[in-house]
Amino acid sequence: MATSEAALRAPMSGAHSHEGTYGGGIWSWITTVDHKRIGILYGLTALTFFVIGGIEALIIRLQLHGPNAGIVSPEVYNQLFTMHGTTMIFLAVMPLGAAFFNFLVPLQIGARDVAFPRLNAFSYWLFLFGGLFLYSSWFFQAPDGGWFGYANLTSLQYSPGLGIDFWFLGLQLLGLSSLVAALNFAITILNLRAPGMKLMRMPLFTWMTLVTSFLMVLAFPAITVGLTLLMMDRFFGADFYRVAAGGDVVLWQHLFWIFGHPEVYILILPAMGIVSEVIPTFSQKPLFGYPVVVYSGVLIGFIGFGVWAHHMFAVGLGPIANSVFSATTMIIAIPTGVKIFNWLATMWGGKIKVKVPFLFAFGFIIMFIIGGLSGVMHASPPADLQQTDSYFVVAHFHYVLFGGSVFGLFAGIYYWYPKITGKLMSETLGKWHFWLMLIGFNITFFPMHFLGLQGMPRRTYTYEPGLGFHDMNLAATVGSFLLAFSFLFFFWNFFRSLKTGDEAGDNPWNAATLEWSIPSPPPHYNFDTVPTVRSRDPLWAEDGYEKPPADHEPEMPAGSAWPICLAAGLLLLAIAAISSHLWLVGVSVLWIFIAAYGWSFQPVYR
């Protein structure tokens, strides 16, 4: 793009002042470039996909409730677990993280928006379109190759039909969206901080966003290449994963997991950032060992690129590779453990207020410890050879992903809901949600450790009676419905509080970070004047920040329809590819071209 949208912080001198509120109506949402609105869009879309992915999971659990059940066919079962995994990772947890990046990062660093507001809108629309594209596959043929789509199961020979095409094209759209968002957030955090907001004064959530952004920038290319090679194989008969032609199917595994392991940290680090905000607030005590928590997050980011082959112990890479990757995997558990001790030490001696966000953060810690422990167990190749591809691994990653990421993200929702909406949520309903979710979650997933150790393989649509799998599967199914039930309390609370919740005020939790210094919900321009920060906990420290009084409202960038146009062009390209209409490819390229030019020559402020 030939234009810059940077430096939204300075236009205090702007000649004409803009209205501090938004225009109304659908169009203002479609063309919005405001990071808070985009954050809300991300959040609502991600929650919707979370519900859809959850329904898929419930069908899976119904099918597995007893031996030889016939709720769904084996083919549909494969589609269900593929779509469930892909949805939860790419359409629910990652974008829920992105929702928080969007809403909070500019507020936490004292900026008026992100560095590239229109690029930000583009990321959202591309995410939405990628998700819709992937989901439209249910009307044709849903993908069934698992979320990691191993070659050569995904080859034309073994997976004819459109399913895999939907999958890799959808992932390409989503990957591009994540890449663009990550670039935007990395630059925003590095470049748009308020005066005095040094790196080592940044809130932990912003720090973890920065690390996550770099992980995305550097990890996504690997899967982009892997998927591109797959596309070449499927569309043009290339030989990349064709063994008969000398190709190597293990190449896919490397490319996927070089992305895939950093990806699991992309999923957990935002949650860790949230927990690192919630725990100090509800302990009314600064985070214990702030630099150590920061550095261990950065270290996790680095080591995260050197452990991928622990997903491939069973492939037969040889003892040397296995030992090296086993060692790095065990090492990465250390910075992870360090954080846990810091959170515990933060609570120690604090004046703990057991509010709902705190409960979720606490649940995060406990559940994540369990998931981390099983992780370290299969860091050892001999142990992993027993556990891999069994329900033990399913238990592991649900403890880290659901017990970890999802608990953490919900801590974030309860914590920042008052800031986002201006209303408090009901504590009682929140506590119902928490306890039912915690119990349901453990009933669902804890037995899976045993099922796995008893040899129940993952990704099989049923099991025979008499293997000893029945009781625990039944328990898991019951647990999963309890888990789903708990979310009714959440959604009830979520919508009801919008209307009947008490006014939140600027800082209902007496928290320390900058976003709590402004009204809830924040005005369009966030900060009428740019604060100067003098402390790591600006709202707690005496004289922690300074904000000169405003004499007029700052001017904000105008909305733009080009981002959604450009994203639609890319969607059209994916549609053209899957329907193999060359003329449509031409149309979409032209469309993309026009949108890119329209965008480049449109002024940011109008």
Next chain:
Amino acid sequence: MSQGEAAALDHEYTTTGQPSRKMLMWAFIGSECMFFGTLITTYLVYHGHNVQGPYPKDLLSVPFISVTTFVLLMSSLMMVLALSAVQRGQKKWTRVYLFLTPFLGMIFLGGQVIEFTHFAHSGLSLSRNLFGSTFFVLTGFHGAHVTVGVIWLLTLWVQSLRGKLGPEHSLTVEIAGLYWHFVDVVWVVLFTVIYLMQGVHT
């Protein structure tokens, strides 16, 4: 935004003192390094895995590609000169160099078209063997990057013809230059890996 506004924003306060869109380009280049790194690794891993010809040594012509490589490197030189001309406000030279840069890029692309056509006539294709798959994907992606650069630079050239590319827009040219130099550097690596290191295997 209007060009004047762009220029104004470029001089605004940022934490690092660097303009954000320049940093964006650097971060993007970081991502692109991973992208091409992965493609190059794939090429190397599959080098010599062909189960049928044609083989690299049957087709690759180092002299021919050396010429187009030289042309591409010269376009980088033109880019440097273009930037310096913009910065000094030399309108005429800005137009000359901003035209020569993409023009040399187009000659390079023309060379690639000739090469691809020749290879296709000799029976190499994406689906023929692993050499075909890896070669066309790797050089094809590079060519696509050059194409984007050419379009971008031509756009700037048109801007300069319209008198809308003064010294206040040197950052815009500088960023395009960053991209262009990066694409050239990638080619130097590809030239080495594909053409100069072909001898080892069949």
